Amino acid sequence: MVLGARQGGAPQRAPLRSETGSQSIELLLVLPVVTLLLVLVACAGLLGADLVAAQAVAREAARSAAVGDVDAAHSVATAAADRRTIELELVPGRPSAGEVVTASVRLRSRAFEALGADVWLPGQATMRVEGR
């Protein structure tokens, strides 16, 4: 049986009678956007946690340098970073008692690692070097 055939003409498709599948199609179209938003929420949480962690790492490093253990500041910062990659800079490199030492940290966040993005978060802390 040929549906919608014109008399004397070529066969033609029947007009659409229902929209039964439209919900599935709409869901299919919007689902990627919803998934992306969910991933963004999760990544934002990780990013924020890493930002606070970067500040904590800087504080630990500055404190270590302030009590006169500049060499230990790097190992203290690495331990505080909890296996995250960090870059630490102490200014001045060899502070003397009474001087102010600033620890600047860049912490590589794991938030967008799965997406291939390389995000570095800053943290900075300044403390006065105590007398020895």
Next chain:
Amino acid sequence: MTSCGGAARQGDSGGVALLTVLGGMIVLVLALLMLSAALDLAHAHARASTAADAAALAAAGTSPLAGGSGNPGEAAAELAYRNDAQLEHLDVQRWPLRVTVRVSAATRMPLVAGLVPRVGTEAAAAVIP
């Protein structure tokens, strides 16, 4: 101009699903905003804690017992400022020497800054003779 050659829509049954998904997306965007606000507060608190610790230690370090200059207020204010915060209050107990500082750091998100402009925290340090 082309005319619409398709059949007329018979119903809006798919519109409900679309509205549900759009509602879900709005909830997710709001959740993202709330999460960002909470993280901004947490970051400001972390900066304030760092500044408070540094300010308290610097103030205690000015004690003559620790070989300092004897001006705890100036030292605490300077260290708080260097840590991107502000000294709010300083309390010094002469003996045994104990310094308590209250420091605040500003929030950075405009949405949060309108409601909670600054986050404060306290720290104490002492000199043991």
